[in-house]
Amino acid sequence: MFKKIKDNILYAGINDKDRVIFDELIPLDNGTSYNSYLAIGSEKTAVIDTMYPKFTEEYLKSFDENGISKVDYIIANHGEQDHSGSIPALLEKFPEAVVVTNAVCAKNLQEMLLVSEEKIKIITNGEELSLGDKTLKFMISPGVHWPDTMFTYIKEDNIICTCDFLGAHYIFDDVFAVPSKELEKSAKKYFAEIMMPFSTVCRKYVQTIKDLKVDMILPSHGPIHKDPDYILDLYSDWAGEKGKNLVLLPYVSMYKSTAEMIDYLADKLKEKGIPSIKYDMVEGNLGDLAMALVDGTTIVLGTSMVLAGPHPAAFNTVYLASVLRPKAKIASFIGSFGWGGDLFGKMAKMLEPLKLDIIEPILVKGKAKSEDYAKLDKMAEEIYIKHKELGLI
Numbered sequence: 237m238f239k240k241i242k243d244n245i246l247y248a249g250i251n252d253k254d255r256v257i258f259d260e261l262i263p264l265d266n267g268t269s270y271n272s273y274l275a276i277g278s279e280k281t282a283v284i285d286t287m288y289p290k291f292t293e294e295y296l297k298s299f300d301e302n303g304i305s306k307v308d309y310i311i312a313n314h315g316e317q318d319h320s321g322s323i324p325a326l327l328e329k330f331p332e333a334v335v336v337t338n339a340v341c342a343k344n345l346q347e348m349l350l351v352s353e354e355k356i357k358i359i360t361n362g363e364e365l366s367l368g369d370k371t372l373k374f375m376i377s378p379g380v381h382w383p384d385t386m387f388t389y390i391k392e393d394n395i396i397c398t399c400d401f402l403g404a405h406y407i408f409d410d411v412f413a414v415p416s417k418e419l420e421k422s423a424k425k426y427f428a429e430i431m432m433p434f435s436t437v438c439r440k441y442v443q444t445i446k447d448l449k450v451d452m453i454l455p456s457h458g459p460i461h462k463d464p465d466y467i468l469d470l471y472s473d474w475a476g477e478k479g480k481n482l483v484l485l486p487y488v489s490m491y492k493s494t495a496e497m498i499d500y501l502a503d504k505l506k507e508k509g510i511p512s513i514k515y516d517m518v519e520g521n522l523g524d525l526a527m528a529l530v531d532g533t534t535i536v537l538g539t540s541m542v543l544a545g546p547h548p549a550a551f552n553t554v555y556l557a558s559v560l561r562p563k564a565k566i567a568s569f570i571g572s573f574g575w576g577g578d579l580f581g582k583m584a585k586m587l588e589p590l591k592l593d594i595i596e597p598i599l600v601k602g603k604a605k606s607e608d609y610a611k612l613d614k615m616a617e618e619i620y621i622k623h624k625e626l627g628l629i
């Protein structure tokens with residue numbers, strides 16, 4: 237059943253509690269929701285974002301169950317199919333409806349969903365659309381997280397629909413967010429995986445929405461925020477430029493030699509007042525690592541040699557770190573080999589776009605010896621000095 241958000245603003249979304257991985261990449265702890273909204277004006281009715289294709293049938297049925305017999309506009313804030321996937325079916329059900337979106341999203345809808353050009357009304361930034369006693373104002377907001385994204389502001393209700401921005405992979409019974417550690421963790425993981433590469437843009441839109449002083453934020457995943465500052469302040473922190481006094485230690489270790497060095501380094505850092513997070517790159521949950529990347533200032537990656545290069549799991553992590561563009565400033569590598577090869581070269585190359593300050597890596601044949609532990613002491617001291625210089629300690 238649709239849920240009332242306020243007079244003539246309805247939630248028409250669906251919880252996907254069984255979904256365990258998103259984009260075939262990121263494990264989900266709490267499923268996700270695909271939020272669709274209805275704005276019912278005195279003259280026209282608009283659907284704002286639609287549904288993930290898997291749920292199209294259930295979604296369309298809910299219009300009948302809730303007595304919605306007329307849709308005039310389908311607002312597409314974003315072309316990705318978890319929000320736009322049901323547009324073709326919705327157009328079949330309501331043939332009089334027109335899809336309203338920006339030019340970039342229009343092209344995506346035509347190419348990805350074969351929506352006909354004649355069914356699309358292209359709007360520009362700041363343009364308004366009257367529903368009678370409600371007015372939709374479109375705020376084109378490229379980069380959170382596709383070039384086609386926009387927000388829809390419902391003026392008279394002072395509500396903004398932000399699509400993916402400010403969302404969370406999270407299911408709920410009550411559509412309104414109840415702040416909790418669990419919700420914060422889900423929203424942070426979501427930010428890390430989807431928005432972190434666009435942190436600069438996120439900061440800009442956080443300010444835009446703060447300046448609007450909206451009463452509610454309606455994202456397209458996760459609960460609705462009646463207290464906008466809750467999620468806006470979290471985003472201000474996560475998208476900020478400065479990391480925390482935190483070292484991330486992702487590692488993979490075939491015979492424990494690398495793991496022992498990681499443990500030793502973690503202990504030395506702790507003695508210096510620097511917390512660290514160890515992350516097993518084979519057993520771990522990529523979402524946890526992504527979330528840790530939101531805060532870490534230093535990354536020391538430990539890997540065993542496999543054949544003549546790093547373990548594939550290490551490559552996977554370095555690739556993820558390079559594309560998520562975290563705020564880390566410092567990096568290094570430690571590792572162990574049996575008979576030789578290039579353990580760090582290719583990984584350092586992959587991290588080059590992040591322009592990290594690289595501390596001299598430590599490479600050990602087999603087990604670490606006393607001189608290697610001395611190098612780990614030195615690495616811990618260097619990290620301490622650099623964190624102090626950055627004002628983190």
Ligand code: FEO
Nearest residue numbers: 314316318319400
């Ligand atoms: Fe939730 Fe970019 O789609």
